[in-house]
Amino acid sequence: MTRVLIVGTGLIGTSIALALRRHGVGVALADHDPDAVRAARRRGAGQAWRPGSPVDLAVVAVPPEHVAAQIHHLQRVGAARAYTDVASVKQAVIGAAGRLGCDMSTYIPSHPMAGRERRGPDAAAEDLFRGRPWALCPLPQAAAPARAAVLDLIGLCGAHPVELPAADHDQAVACVSHAPHVASSAVAARLAEAPAQALALAGTGVRDVTRVAGGDPALWLDILTANAAPVAEVLEAMAADLAATASALRGLPAGDRAAAETVAALLRRGAAGRHRIAQAGREGA
Amino acid sequence: MTRVLIVGTGLIGTSIALALRRHGVGVALADHDPDAVRAARRRGAGQAWRPGSPVDLAVVAVPPEHVAAQIHHLQRVGAARAYTDVASVKQAVIGAAGRLGCDMSTYIPSHPMAGRERRGPDAAAEDLFRGRPWALCPLPQAAAPARAAVLDLIGLCGAHPVELPAADHDQAVACVSHAPHVASSAVAARLAEAPAQALALAGTGVRDVTRVAGGDPALWLDILTANAAPVAEVLEAMAADLAATASALRGLPAGDRAAAETVAALLRRGAAGRHRIAQAGREGA
Known part of the structure; x- marks a missing residue:
């Protein structure tokens, strides 16, 4: 070349x-x-x-x-x-x-x-x-x-x-890039109107979670628009997980075992997914 | 001392x-x-x-x-x-x-x-x-x-x-730590069952978003349980944002302007929140 x-x-x-x-x-x-x-x-x-x-x-x-x-x-x-x-x-x-x-x-x-x-x-x-x-x-x-x-x-x-194949690519990037970007935006959006005192307590964790939300909104609107259906599918699954966790947490103070298990299950699935992507990084490096 | x-x-x-x-x-x-x-x-x-x-x-x-x-x-x-x-x-x-x-x-x-x-x-x-x-x-x-x-x-x-005050603290950490952890888990949970090819395409962005999801599920269940109501409130707002974005993306291929604006608004709010927390970090350092 x-x-x-x-x-x-x-x-x-x-x-x-x-x-x-x-x-x-x-x-x-x-x-x-x-x-x-x-x-x-x-x-x-x-x-x-x-x-x-x-x-x-x-x-x-x-x-x-x-x-x-x-x-x-x-x-x-x-x-x-x-x-x-x-x-x-x-x-x-x-x-x-x-x-x-x-x-x-x-x-x-x-x-x-x-x-x-x-x-x-x-x-x-x-x-x-x-x-x-x-x-x-x-x-x-x-x-x-x-x-x-x-x-x-x-x-x-x-x-x-x-x-x-292109279809597999689009589903993959919805899962590993586009939907995570929207989730990061949804976390960061809460910080836009939070009291200054709350921001003063922010540590490295929320900074990691919200880093990609700093990307250009116009560019990302184009990206999400072009991959709308695969991204929507992943976002719907995430929204359902968050809503179920919220609902379970509302039920927790009464000592509801099934509610605690709902919360624990998402945390365990998250830890498993994180472990898997950390491993994929090591193999790819 | x-x-x-x-x-x-x-x-x-x-x-x-x-x-x-x-x-x-x-x-x-x-x-x-x-x-x-x-x-x-x-x-x-x-x-x-x-x-x-x-x-x-x-x-x-x-x-x-x-x-x-x-x-x-x-x-x-x-x-x-x-x-x-x-x-x-x-x-x-x-x-x-x-x-x-x-x-x-x-x-x-x-x-x-x-x-x-x-x-x-x-x-x-x-x-x-x-x-x-x-x-x-x-x-x-x-x-x-x-x-x-x-x-x-x-x-x-x-x-x-x-x-x-303790009540302000608990709302603040729900916003800057506990709910972001659950959101990170919800993103990482998608990776637990994704095809290996999808993981092969993962870049630094999703690794940042999911880093905290690697935390110990048992420890985090205790943390979330102890701060259940404030965390649930933040998660409900995030779930609503993600569901609205998914619904708007479903409407986009038809060229729906209002739908595009729904998506763009979340991206802009996210960018504003990210900017604010990045600034708070600089002031705190």
Whole structure:
């Protein structure tokens, strides 16, 4: 892989560009905002794109709702031999690409599982993806060279590939990312109107739980909207658990054994899930 | 302050003992389990307690349901000039102490806002409380010297005191600690039965959200039980937010503006709450 085009020089696009530059890959940069390209160039992320002979891979790092149109445009002008995107949802993007008539043999949808609270090229870091999972969701008609190009990209970024169908991806990220974000927001929302004295008692636990709630609300509305049904399903299960626990706690002062068991069961399931994800982290590291 | 008695040489009691030893304070150790005292002594936390002349302060670091009886016993034998406890709920403990006839002029209920996932004297650390808030909830009849002794203890542990009524304390910790723990458990519970592929996609965000869910379920059942009503109230509000968000997401694919606004509003409230607690941390540090 010698030449890559990055379309969208925000946090993710610029971080990918920096990782590729470190390996000596030629990087061309494009963005609808010329200031974003300039900022990425100042970071040493590459040069402004000048259409010419096709690059090895085009990485479309724009908001989910614009991915399909961008892929379609790039394929029409023959910008690259292979294409990928980095949107956090896959079924909606693939559906839109199909409706526009994109060539799904050279387009390999993907999603790096990394991010930061800050956005934009100035927040980019070449090690943003190091040691992180990076999902890829090739369709059955995917061409082997295109899939190989995306695997190359993932390797050059220091991430490890997780290949799975788009529907499984969307359910997985609802469970491990999108719904946890909403739960974090629901915890943090209580703190928005709590007395100052209550905040003074906050320890590290609630800071951990609410960290992701600091993410950009507009960006997250887009993400949740694009993965609405899988996220709703997980949120409904969480809401039911919290409501059942609240109801059991209301019954506890009377010494209700079944109520105590309801509360204990959620705590045990939570500890089991936490243990499992902590183990998954160790295996993945 | 020259001599302190620690009753209950678990994580919290032994950590307090280590912090006091570092300042040259004489520490006497007691626990219903002789092994726990031996383990704390091996850590250099002090010597086994031998009843004699009263110490300056007795710190009762036993599970909430045993605090009142322990304070009552120590006061009856005249073990100390002042008494405190470290239970994570205050109204229930104070109520029980009142019913037993404890002297509330020398007993100043308190609660250090610090902990670890591991328990026991071997997990203890002298810096466990450094820079952390430590609530104290003196009753109106509290004697000034007893209150001063607890403030001394807090200072020697490197923590900063937050004085507030017990009822306010219990509502505050429901909001900043107990309900966030249950929310973390509800997120982690989803991971207990998720496909391995989903766990493979987990990033740092969900690991942050679920960290506290790794806490001991039996210990947390005790904590939640002792603060049942305030926790239930916060959980009901969270469950309502999650259910409303799920319902709005179900309505989104049809392009429902009001539904999108429901989702966006929670994300914005969450970001505001997160900003507020991040600021509180900076001011407290």
